[in-house]
Amino acid sequence: MKFIVILFSDENDFQKQKLFPSASGSQKSAFERSMEWAEALNVEGFQKEVKLLNGKGWTAGELLENLLQAAKAADADFIVYASSSCAFLDLPLSKKLIQDHVEYKAEYTFADGYPAGFAPEIIDCGAAAIMAQLCKGVSAEQAKKPVSKECLFDVIKGDVNSFEIESEISSEDYRLLRLDFICDSKLKALSSEAAAKKLAGLGKQGLLELDKEKIGEENVLAICEAAKNEPGVLAPLPAFYNIQIEGRLFSKNSFSPCEQKDQRMPYESFSALTKKIKDFSDDAVVSLSLFGEAALHPDFDKFLLLPLQEGLSVFVEIDGGLLPDFLQGNAYKNIKASLQEEAARKKIYFAVCLDAFSQETFSLFHSGDLQKAAAAIKELASVFPETYAQFVRVQKNESELEAFYRFWSEKNSPSNGKIIIQKYDFFCGLLPDVKSADLSPLVREPCWHLRRDMDIALDGSVLLCRDRFSEEKLGNAFESDLGDLWKKKEPLLTEHIQKKYCGLCGKCDEYYTFNF
Numbered sequence: 001m002k003f004i005v006i007l008f009s010d011e012n013d014f015q016k017q018k019l020f021p022s023a024s025g026s027q028k029s030a031f032e033r034s035m036e037w038a039e040a041l042n043v044e045g046f047q048k049e050v051k052l053l054n055g056k057g058w059t060a061g062e063l064l065e066n067l068l069q070a071a072k073a074a075d076a077d078f079i080v081y082a083s084s085s086c087a088f089l090d091l092p093l094s095k096k097l098i099q100d101h102v103e104y105k106a107e108y109t110f111a112d113g114y115p116a117g118f119a120p121e122i123i124d125c126g127a128a129a130i131m132a133q134l135c136k137g138v139s140a141e142q143a144k145k146p147v148s149k150e151c152l153f154d155v156i157k158g159d160v161n162s163f164e165i166e167s168e169i170s171s172e173d174y175r176l177l178r179l180d181f182i183c184d185s186k187l188k189a190l191s192s193e194a195a196a197k198k199l200a201g202l203g204k205q206g207l208l209e210l211d212k213e214k215i216g217e218e219n220v221l222a223i224c225e226a227a228k229n230e231p232g233v234l235a236p237l238p239a240f241y242n243i244q245i246e247g248r249l250f251s252k253n254s255f256s257p258c259e260q261k262d263q264r265m266p267y268e269s270f271s272a273l274t275k276k277i278k279d280f281s282d283d284a285v286v287s288l289s290l291f292g293e294a295a296l297h298p299d300f301d302k303f304l305l306l307p308l309q310e311g312l313s314v315f316v317e318i319d320g321g322l323l324p325d326f327l328q329g330n331a332y333k334n335i336k337a338s339l340q341e342e343a344a345r346k347k348i349y350f351a352v353c354l355d356a357f358s359q360e361t362f363s364l365f366h367s368g369d370l371q372k373a374a375a376a377i378k379e380l381a382s383v384f385p386e387t388y389a390q391f392v393r394v395q396k397n398e399s400e401l402e403a404f405y406r407f408w409s410e411k412n413s414p415s416n417g418k419i420i421i422q423k424y425d426f427f428c429g430l431l432p433d434v435k436s437a438d439l440s441p442l443v444r445e446p447c448w449h450l451r452r453d454m455d456i457a458l459d460g461s462v463l464l465c466r467d468r469f470s471e472e473k474l475g476n477a478f479e480s481d482l483g484d485l486w487k488k489k490e491p492l493l494t495e496h497i498q499k500k501y502c503g504l505c506g507k508c509d510e511y512y513t514f515n516f
Contacts, residue, residue, distance in 0.1 A: 002047035003098065004076040005038045005120075006067055007084040010147060011056040014183045015085035019193040021200065030087040030183035030192065037089040041080065043098050049074045052084065060151035061135040061143030068132055071125045078102075079128060082120035083149070085184040087192040090220050093119050097168055106166040108156060113170030115227075116149050117181030117192070118220050123152070127163060134158045149182060174224050176445055179233070186282035187237045194232030195223065229497055231490045234446060237281045238454040238486060240315075240515045242466060245270065245303055246292035247458055250319040251353065253365045255392055257430045258291045258469070265458050267299045269478055271306060273456070278310040280482040285349070285516040289317040290455060290466065296322075301331040304348065305338055313347040315516070317390070320354045321368030323376040336383055345383065351390040351420055352377050357400040357407065364396055378414035389413070390420040398436035423513060427467050428504040440509050446496040447511035450489055454482070464492065468504050 009015065009031070018027035028036075038050045051070050055063060071079050078101060082089060093111060097119060101109040107127035111119035123131075131152070135143035139158030145151060156163055183189040227233040247261030277284060286307040288294035295318050297303060307314050318326065326332055339345050354373060356362035362370040381387035389408040393401060401421070411417040424435040447465070455463040460478035462485045463469050474488045495502060496511075505511075 001045070001077045001102070002049070002075060003043075003078050003080055004049045004051060004071055004074040005041055005080045005082075006051050006053055006070055007034055007038055007082055008053050008055060008063065008147065009084040010058070010184060011054055012085065012184050014186060014189040017183070017189060019183075019189060020087060020196050030085050030189070034082065034084045034086045034089055037086075037091065037094070038082075040091060041094055043095055046098075049076065055147065058147050059144055060147055060155055061132075063147050063151065064128065064132050064135060064143070064155065067123070068125070068128045071128060076125060078125060079123045080120045081123060081152070083117075083182050083184065085182045086117040087183050087196075088117050088181045088220075088223060089120065090118050093168065093220055097122050100166050100168060104166050105164065107164045108153075109166040109168070110153070111170070112167040113173040113175060114220060115174050115177070115179035115181055115224060119168070121152060130162070131155050149180075170221070172221060172224070174228070176441075177228050177234070179224065179227055187239060190236035191233050194230055194236060195227040198226045198230040198233065199223065231493050231497070234497070235451040235486075235489070235493055238284060238452065238482075239281065240285050240287065240453045241277055241281075242287045242290040242453055242455045242515075243270070243273070244290040244292050244456065244458050245288050245300075246294050246297040248293055248296050250293040250296060250322045251366050252363075254293075254319075255394075255424065255431070256291055257427045261292075261458070263458055264297050267302055269460065270303055273460070273477055274306050274310055274312070276477070276482050277307075278312060280486075283311065285313045285315050287315040287317075287515075289315070290457070291469070292458075293319060293322065295319075295326050295331070301334040301338075304335055308339075308344055308347055313349065313516075315349040315351070317351045317353060319366055320352050320362070320370070320373035320377075321366035323352055323380065324368065324372045327376050327379055342385070346385055348384050348386060350380055350384055350387045352380070352387065352415075353390050353392070354404075355390070355392050355394075356397055357403040361397050361400055374414050381415050381418070385416070386418070387415055388418045388420045389415040390422060392422045392424055393436045394424045394434045395436050396434070401436075423509075425467065425510055427469075428507040430470075438509070439512075441512055444499070444501075444511065446493060447505070447508075448514045449510060450493045450496060453515060454486065464489065467508055467510055471504075 015031040016029050018029050020028050020033060022028050042048060053066055067079055097109050101122040107124040109122040134155055139155045142154045180188050181192045183192050245265040247263040249260050288303055294300060294316050304314055355365045359370045377389060391404050407413055408415055408419045409417050423439055426433045449465050455466045456477045460476040461473040462475055462477050464471055464474060475485045
């Protein structure tokens with residue numbers, strides 16, 4: 001039998017950065033490490049060929065077509081596929097996947113429960129041909145999406161019962177930590193580098209070498225155990241910047257603990273801040289909706305468009321009662337006229353706050369007419385595909401949750417089936433606890449908001465976290481280096497890693513919620 005090892009490169013800059021020490025003392029990149037893995041992946045009784053596919057900007061469908069062509073040209077029986085940005089591809093785990101794939105006559109084999117970047121995917125060539133056909137049928141929408149770590153399995157989901165699938169399951173499930181060692185972004189490259197440094201500090205640098213045939217899964221788990229206790233791995237950079245640009249509110253009940261302020265962030269300050277965000281995080285989502293109705297800002301259109309010019313994404317929460325009037329205003333017209341390309345429009349996320357299925361319940365939270373709000377969502381979603389109908393669960397609206405879900409999750413709903421069901425945040429006891437259900441996990445992990453978010457108030461003050469907004473600030477984002485401010489959160493994150501939850505953190509139940 002013969003297999004072909006195919007490494008896919010999207011030609012990003014981060015895979016070429018020399019971040020990882022080697023046995024020779026030199027530094028190597030994720031690209032070099034993945035190529036060495038491909039060359040070293042030999043299985044007794046099998047022939048092998050190695051190929052690199054460069055596909056910047058490819059869709060999942062284009063990737064599958066090229067995988068199939070390469071496999072046919074090599075006359076291979078199956079494909080061993082991975083990204084050339086993977087820093088920690090593991091030889092023993094990869095060989096185990098190949099052996100299981102052949103022994104159980106599988107069509108698709110993968111590793112489950114491990115962090116991304118440790119193992120390849122194995123695809124039978126016949127299955128790859130079927131997947132290519134699915135891209136023209138039931139998986140057509142998935143086929144149009146950019147290449148990602150989940151894209152091949154997302155295509156299979158179109159007809160998942162038609163495939164023989166095998167998985168190698170980790171003895172410990174690391175999925176909740178969302179560790180990702182595929183160096184295709186600044187955040188993930190720094191996280192991978194921090195993991196390597198942690199191992200070096202523990203005297204376990206040898207675990208990163210390819211010559212570890214006798215270690216097997218123990219090697220992977222050792223890396224995971226070291227990584228999950230390292231702040232530099234869990235939180236190398238902010239991925240979500242939650243910024244207050246407007247002090248006024250619109251809704252009757254905004255679920256906000258802050259009083260209204262007739263104040264707003266100057267555009268010049270936001271412009272300088274946006275550049276700092278780009279320089280520090282490179283890629284991130286910028287929210288304009290911290291403690292205020294962003295669409296009330298007189299320069300809202302400028303605020304929304306500016307992050308897009310820097311290659312960032314934008315998230316906006318907007319009150320359903322305000323939306324109909326907003327769509328008639330100049331700000332929306334300017335945004336719509338400025339964004340002609342669909343790719344740019346997909347980088348804007350609108351969450352329209354409805355919180356109800358009936359007009360009676362809608363009136364408890366918002367002004368205006370629910371039917372007009374629904375019609376406005378349809379108009380907004382026709383222009384901006386990432387438009388979501390949002391429902392915050394509290395005791396007063398819980399009886400309408402099912403009806404809301406059934407209606408808005410349908411593909412023919414005004415939001416095209418896109419919804420957000422959000423838990424209520426009582427801000428560590430500052431607001432009444434009116435949540436309708438306790439969804440907290442049995443085992444508490446380090447707070448996602450400490451790991452992912454930077455919260456910035458109107459005057460540039462950086463909050464320790466959104467729920468601890470009234471406490472001492474970390475500094476000012478307009479005046480200080482963002483990296484220095486981010487580092488100041490590390491002691492609190494370290495406490496969480498050590499299972500210590502001091503102050504308001506002990507009362508918080510937002511630690512398991514996740515923005516982007």
